[in-house]
Amino acid sequence: MVYEKQGRYIIPFDDVPADRAPMPEISVDERRNNFVEIETGFPEETAIREAKRCLSCRRCLGCALCWAECKPEAIDFSLPDETLELAFDEVVLTCGQDNAFCDPDPELGFGRYADVLTDLQFERMLSPTGPTDGLALSPLDGRIPAHVAIVQDGRSAEDPGLPASLILGVNMAQLCSAQTRDVKVTLISPLSDEFKARYESQIRQITGLTLIEGTPLSVGRENDSDPLNVAYTSRSDEKVTIAADLVVILTRPDTAAYLRDLARQLDTAPPAF
């Protein structure tokens, strides 16, 4: 997912929230049998108040403070963009670093709870060059989770993308236990017979990891200070709920829009996973 390009980081300004100005209108009774303009326009005061809501989004302010601080004089604001006209014999499209993914099931709470992450985010967290130096931490409170639940989003046992997604989950679980003390990991996903035959015994040997065959249903919490409740249907079709301090969603990759556009212009198939 491209976070940076989504816009500027959202800051808790003092004037948030502030109502959007409503457009004044003439009443329905005044409209019958005539074509008088319905909307009457903002009064000046309303317009100014509304305009002041604008966040004036801008990333680099162009203030040059970095330039003033840079001793080796490496910063140069005037370095220009370049436009290249190049000809090729062949084009290979691959999925770049957009890491686009299909919207996870809204029931799984991504975007609603700070401690529900995507597999891509968790991967970065576990990386030695990541934001927490490889420690698994809950972004909600910065604590080490006692229990991490890794849940599969929107795949059935037959889904051809399932094995890769599960293997990522297993590898993340191993890394997590190796790098962070006292973390239990539960992986909840539908499993195919083929997958089980091939990997199950190997996975069961990993300490600290519990593999559960089931379909994740929902993630949520009742009170702000509670752990997350992770509900799933088990193999015997029962609804089971377990508690977790951090939830990681195994997402389904998607092709970024610009790649689809490129593929269309080239008349080829867009890259897939």
Next chain:
Amino acid sequence: MCTGRLDPAIVAKAFKKGLDGLLVVGCYFGDCHYISGNYQAQAKIEMTRRLFEHIGVNPQRLAFKQCSSGEAAVFVEIVNTFDATIRELGPLGGDGDAVRNPALSEKLATAEAVLAGEKMRWVIGKKTPFTTSGNMYGEIFTEHEFNRAIDMIIVEETEVQEILGQLRQKALSVAELAGSLAIPPARIFRYVTALKRKGFVALEGISGRSPKYKLISQEVS
């Protein structure tokens, strides 16, 4: 002294020491011996007022007014009006302000740190170029946009300075920081991560399930 030389950090310090109001009277625009000193003074006072409002000090306690050395009557009028305003507000940290003593003095210490910081000093100084000839890319800001940029620094720097202020005393975890500051732990976590990336704080150790962070002393350059 030219009003343009005014240091906002000292203004905050003075308030921290118990000042109830500060009136800065400068010359008229166009009369400045140093060409733009009074513009700078106005910008600095304006931004300090915004910061005061943010931390809970009534911004009316701070004012920038203009008159020339020949206008005794005008000067008296300005002073009397300001005096009346401050009398009405009462002592700092009382009914006239959103935040009361003693919490206010801690807020003012943060304000002083924000105003003494390079970011704030530098960007305030850019007001005239940004709104007239443009930034490094030649883009001209509206007054509103400039204020937003300042507000962004005010909001974020206040939070960051509060965190740094706490860490200056001892190493703390995100939860401990959240306990003493009115900032949600999720935001503190982000700031701490960012401060780590910038080399201001480091992981000290882990106590129980909570990583603790300590300040890295910066060499003074």
Next chain:
Amino acid sequence: METKEVLVVGGGPEGVRAALEKAQAGVRVTLVERFPALGAARIPRDRIVAPDACFVNPELEEARVHPNIRILAYSEIQKVRRENGKIQTRILKRSLRVDNDKCTDCKACIQVCPVNMLDDFDEGLGFRTAVDYFNPQTAEFNIFKEDMPVCQQACPVHLDIRGYVGRIADGRHLESLALIRERLPIPGSIGRICPHPCESACNRQYLDAPISICFLKRFVADVEIAREITPAYKTASQKFPEKIAIIGAGPAGLTCAHDLARLGYENITIYESLPVPGGYLWVGIPEYRLPKKLLQREVDLICEMGIEIRYNTRIGEDISFEELQKSNDAVFIGAGCHRGLKLRIPGEDDFEGVVDCVTFLREQALGTRKSGTGKLIVIGGGNAAIDSARVGWRMGFDEVYLVYRRTRREMPANSWEVDAAEHEGVVLQYLAAPVEILGKNGAVSGVKCIQMKLGKPDASGRRRPIPVKGSEYVIDAQTVVPAISQTANLEFLGKSTEFRLTRWNTFEVDPDTGATNIEGVFAGGDVVSGPDIAIRAVAGGKRGAAGIHTYLRSR
């Protein structure tokens, strides 16, 4: 033989592997990545490995130094085209604005940068500053300088929204209007009727609600009128003598004429088949949303630049297209989509009282259809359908029905328009499709409808309606207005049929210049895009004007 050149798009592990494979086979590779550096080493997804085997990828470093690989990071492919067996590309390589050979990685810059932003490399978990490294492994610094804010990016003509809204906040309303007019000659009209893609993108929606960008534009346009100011649109001092003909005085044609006049062209004529300007702004969008007086004022301001509009002149009838082409140096076609699509059901052509929405609205706007009685049924779910229903309600029809085959959720019309129609008393019937128009003595008497239910989503992502067997029913009506969609009427081209058209009967044009395949003929607006929105027609007009200017100056 020349060495083969291969373009690999995407600097993730996959792209790096592809690039290395090709490079090792002796092919010259250009690896293009949108982000400022190649990607991170990842956790394997194809095998279960020990923790220390994660995040290792020697290929990254190998690719970085391979002599056959050229890495273009922070680059975007702006254009690709197959031509003579080659793939021609235009690639924008963004500047990092940091000379990484000089950089000593001391981090002094990121300690002082006042701008925090979500970090893409860490999937938005952390912060980076505006000047910062992207991939900590390569530690290459860059300054994140976006071209424009998201609102401006979403605007088809890229209005400087931050600038004009900021000027209103500063109380400088007329300066704000002047800034808008730099790119949009009809702000008062667009400020009333635009479906505002900018607001759908606005960042403030993530905090509370988007800025009311569109109405603020209207506000400044109204300020000028309230203060009784008549501005003069400027034209360049250097003049050009070439003759330019423009077909259609809709937003596309008007904007094209304006931009060309501004560039200094003095011989511009707009040919308009109707007696009024504005295209659908006049004869489609009803008066209660956009007063004609206001539209006329904006058109007059454009004409004051020295542009002639020849009304009641239909190209293809009054003047042939060939003649126009011959007597002008360049032609811009902005003829819009003015043919209503048929329902293609029995009875449609047999009875008096069936009028397609284009005709219905046009006649009302031109004053030839003043009132109506009895029951009116409008068929369709787009803005034109809603407009027809609301116009009918105002014309005095006793009852107005709107019949749509899907549900409210799938309706393409703007939600606020649907709300307003309902509010005014239009009866909305969802999940109903007409199957036959019924009539008596040559006049419409009703519509036979069938109930629908929603099935699986189709290609457009909307759920496809399926008829429910045996659920037919009749709504009686005296007037029926089909408002399905419109298409371009290209009969005016007459014999010049060498134009390359799309399968939607619209012109195929160059995406940069708006040029058709016929030299000197350009097109823009609905006649290129199919029925769309006015601001995109304005963008089409601007593109055409720029294209014509380049074409004429390089001739």
